Amino acid sequence: MEFNITRDYRNELLSRREVSFALTYDGATPSRDEILGKLGAKLDAKRELMVLETTKKPYGVSESSYIARIYDTADELTKTERAYMITRSAEKKAEAEEAE
Template sequence: MEIKIVSDRYNPLLKRREIKFILDHEGATPTFKDVRSKLCAMFNVDKNLLILEKIVEETGMQRCRGYVKIYDDENILKLVERKHILLKNEIGGENDQGEESS
């Protein structure tokens, strides 16, 4: 699995990096968790600050395009991101569910 950065920009308003990438792979398409782990290691960031928004497989090729956001602060991440994206990236967990039932 090889990741190439297509664009990397910093959004000062939301205090995050917004990165578009191409992922070349052999064999089966890598799982969401595998790609997220690879990106965390590649950018040397905590897994609670990285949001993998989407991965789209290109038809007929062993290549995916993706979009990832790396936040400076976990509080801003939880304010900005939609709940289903947080669940997909396994961020928040028990604390968010406890607040809903109160």
């Protein structure tokens, strides 16, 4: 999995960082959890403060483009983001452990 960051913008009004990137990979399309985990490690950001918004994948190509938002605090995240986006971008391992 290879990241190519095309835009990295700081939005002071919403206390977040907006990152557009292209992702090249082999095989199946990576999950949101994998993408956010590796992007967080690359950008030195906390996983729980990240939301992956847009995914665009052309047919037959092993490359996708994404937009991710990284918030400064959990409070800013909950004030700005829609609830379903927070749930969709939540780490899946934690949810699986809660169900057991």
